[in-house]
Amino acid sequence: MAKLSWHEILGLITELQKRGFDVVGPSSEGGVVKLLPLEENTKLETNYVRTLNSPKDFLLPNKERLFRYKSTATVTSYGLKIRFPTVEGPCPITIVPEYSPPRGRIAFFGIHPCMVNSIRYLDKVMLSDPADPYYKARREGLFIAVLECDEGDEYCFCKSVGCEKVPNGYADLSIKKEGDGFVVTPRSPTGSSLLMEEGVEQIEETIPKMKEEYLFDAKDEKSIDLKDPANLLEDCTICSSCTVVCPTCYCSDIQDRFSLMDPSNVERIRTRMSCQRKSYSSIAGGVTFLRTKNERFKWRMKHKFPFSERMYGISGCVGCGNCIAFCPSRIDFRTFLGRRVA
């Protein structure tokens, strides 16, 4: 354990960068706090409750290129013409995917326990058999410095879903604000080598104070099915920002993209997909399974609670409250799923 000043904290970040990490931390930009790569001009922010984006934007980036390949498409005056490459014909082209695995040296500096819990959830999803090779490569050697959270705002409810503590093995450093300085505790060998200390310490974690606490009744699918969200969703504009800011929403779409300037270079990319959009559940022939916004809202709730519980044994909601705080209509699902107890 060490008591460090503000400058020494910044020194830790520089030391991490010297060791080859891309350090990502909360920083104010345009009136909101975001997780951003910490560089010379980006100032670390330690007085914040929530960040607009979350670790998923770095571990599972949007529009990630999976591989590239060559096609024989050409642009003609009447549009795009795709001539399929012929294997034993005049142009012997087969699809050769060009691919390089991502470099995994990310350090999250100063994220709250709820976000660390979201990394655990993404791990459960992406590393379960078969592991996602892109996520795995990014995840390897991940460094996490947790900034302990004292008090949540009116949208926080991490205690209600059991995500107020950092899961075992998910922190290298614990940072706690104390007066003008910070108390930094090493929680892993990497963390102690950074502090130039010996050994790993167990600490009593700060349990954040919550303004509101809830009791959720969402363990099984039926209980969600029986409820009617029509009143709650009256103001929903289907902007799907709830799924964009959610740290555990990982649903994605896989697309082949190319520029019309050079259609022969095709990129296979993975982009974000939101279950709040109709195309999420459309299949060939025009069948859509989740047709109304009420059904799609219930689907999000089901994926977060009963489905995640069944598949991975943990809650898919980490209680960060981002989906409520960044919703233009402030749609609050908490009273829909349960009741307020404190």
Place this chain on the structure above:
Amino acid sequence: MMTMEYNPYLPRPASVNAVREESLETKTLRLSLINWRATFLPGQFVQLLLPGVGEAPFCITSSPSDPKHLELTIMRRGLVTTAAHYMRPGDAVGIRGPFGRPFPVESFKGKDLVIVATGIGIAALRSLILYTIENRNDFGDVTLLYGARFVEDLVYREELKSWAEKIKVIVTLSKPSEKWKGLKGRVTDHLDTIKLGENSLAVICGSPAVMVSVAKTLIEKGLEQKDVYLSMERHMKCGIGKCARCMIPGGFMVCKDGPVFSAGEINLEDVGE
């Protein structure tokens, strides 16, 4: 390029060997795999990549006894399927997979099979039909009940005749022309003609609403829920359960936990349209 452990996102090369026209809207592509073999069982699917167009999931319709070739029956519906209809022999494609949980064919042995297919749903079951015909002595009575709307919609028309020599084939049309001499009506109208015993198993594939109503009828007629198998359809994107696009009620991924489910595993009320 770095060699890494198995990356399920990378396609493997294949080329179109032959194209068969099955009906107005449907073609079967026969693909030769270039320097690799596909080990699969009936019920599994692959992701077909058409260079410059995109990727879509298709059930393998050929028999698992030929690991060097794959056949995919494709109905013209969207971007990829339309492009697939323009493929000619020799064209290069990419294949990811096979993915998914197949029919538990080992546990099917010695049983009487009732195979119910409607529309293009028969494509997902052709592999199983070919498998039962090739291993005819391992199975009891095998009945195929195949329903379509118009006579033009019927696929595998020539093959149906040769299958009828080995298994019982019932074809019914719900909107037949006047020339049609065969059975009329929906598949649910003809379920009564099939004898169900204690040793019977049912396999269903078709549109979601039909699958559910057929499964319910068969369960009412005395089949156990675990003996009714459905081949579900969703637009699978990744194939390995990471994109959650193919999730069905109950929290199952069609690509990883399916596409084959027994009626006991899923809630029939929820999976229909």
